[in-house]
Amino acid sequence: MIKTNNARPVLGTLAVLGYIIMIVPILFVVSTAFSTGRTVSFPPKGFTLDWFGAALGNNTFMSSLGQSLQLALIATVIALAIGVPATIAMHRGKIPGKSLVQGLFLSPLVVPELVVGLALYQQIMVVLGQSNSIALLIGHTAILLPYAVRVTGASLALADPAIEEAARGLGASPLRAFFTVTLPLLRPGIFSAALLSFVTSFNNVPLSLLLQDRSFRTLPVTMLDYIQQNYDPTIAAMSTLLLAATVVVAIIAERTVGFAKIFGGINK
Numbered sequence: 001m002i003k004t005n006n007a008r009p010v011l012g013t014l015a016v017l018g019y020i021i022m023i024v025p026i027l028f029v030v031s032t033a034f035s036t037g038r039t040v041s042f043p044p045k046g047f048t049l050d051w052f053g054a055a056l057g058n059n060t061f062m063s064s065l066g067q068s069l070q071l072a073l074i075a076t077v078i079a080l081a082i083g084v085p086a087t088i089a090m091h092r093g094k095i096p097g098k099s100l101v102q103g104l105f106l107s108p109l110v111v112p113e114l115v116v117g118l119a120l121y122q123q124i125m126v127v128l129g130q131s132n133s134i135a136l137l138i139g140h141t142a143i144l145l146p147y148a149v150r151v152t153g154a155s156l157a158l159a160d161p162a163i164e165e166a167a168r169g170l171g172a173s174p175l176r177a178f179f180t181v182t183l184p185l186l187r188p189g190i191f192s193a194a195l196l197s198f199v200t201s202f203n204n205v206p207l208s209l210l211l212q213d214r215s216f217r218t219l220p221v222t223m224l225d226y227i228q229q230n231y232d233p234t235i236a237a238m239s240t241l242l243l244a245a246t247v248v249v250a251i252i253a254e255r256t257v258g259f260a261k262i263f264g265g266i267n268k
Contacts, residue, residue: 026243028042029236029239029240030236030240030243031043031044032044032233032236033051033052033233033236033237033239033240034047034048034049034051035047035048035051035233035236036048036050037233038232039231039232039233040231040232040233040235040236051232051233051234051236051237052237052240052241054232054234054237055234055235055237055238055241056241058234058238060217060222060226061219061222061223061226061238063217064217064218064219064221064222065219067216067217067218067219068202068218068219068220069202071136071137071140071201071218072140072197072198072201072202073198074137075137075140075141075144075197075201076144076194076197076198076201078137078141079141079144079145079147079148079193079197080148080152080190080193080194080197082141082145082148083105083144083145083147083148083149083152083193084148084152084186084190084193086101086105086149087148087149087152087153087156088156088182090102090149090153091153091156091157092156102149105145105146105149106146106149106150107146108142108143108145108146109146112206113139113143113204113206113207114206114207114210116139116142116143116207117139117206117207117210117211118210120135120138120139120142120211121135121210121211124138125211132211132212132213132215132216133215133216135211136207136208136211136212136216139207139211140201140204140207140208143200143201143204143207144197144200144201147193147196147197147200148193148197150193151189151192151193151196152186152189152190152193153189154189155185155186155188155189155190155192156185156186156189163181163185191253195249195253199246202218202219202220203220204218204220205220205221205224208220208221209221209224219242223235223238223239
């Protein structure tokens with residue numbers, strides 16, 4: 001049996017290798033975005049910011065960015081509006097077949113997204129005759145429900161139900177007890193679920209690739225199409241801008257709520 005002290009160097013080495021595998025490709029992309037070369041190459045040639053201007057001036061990218069943000073925001077709001085009450089009902093209420101209902105909400109995690117997309121295409125678009133945007137919104141909402149239920153459920157499991165019972169015992173109505181006691185306790189979990197849901201929806205490719213049309217295209221799929229037709233650093237510049245935006249969001253989340261409160265309850 002390996003002693004703990006002997007295992008620490010091995011674990012440390014594996015951790016360093018893991019960071020290298022994750023970070024080095026990102027550094028390659030970021031450095032390429034500043035290259036003066038006309039094609040993607042490493043090491044970069046010279047230094048310029050022209051490719052960032054080209055990315056921000058690309059109407060296709062900007063239009064897809066707006067549509068991706070809109071889709072991710074609406075899908076996140078709907079997923080939370082469905083998932084949070086469902087989570088509270090499953091944890092605090094007496095629902096028959098509770099495990100079956102919970103498994104239904106978590107099923108998008110195990111069902112391949114292409115299968116979900118194909119089912120939505122057949123039922124929503126072919127059978128019901130709805131547009132691609134409606135099917136895409138339903139699909140994104142479906143794949144976000146597990147995050148709303150799982151993360152909010154972890155936060156709810158850490159909350160003491162006796163606090164809400166005490167508020168009711170002091171004369172607060174169930175609705176007032178929820179908004180003044182339960183909801184503040186769930187705020188880190190809801191914030192976490194919203195953050196994970198938004199990022200998941202924004203970065204989704206398989207479902208978006210299958211359900212979108214020419215009039216509504218998400219940014220990841222548009223970038224994928226661009227790579228297939230062009231080989232200049234514009235795509236690296238756009239990726240760097242998205243990375244910078246992600247870092248800014250992470251900093252804001254850390255300063256406002258804190259990652260320990262946001263993600264700590266998931267593993268408990």
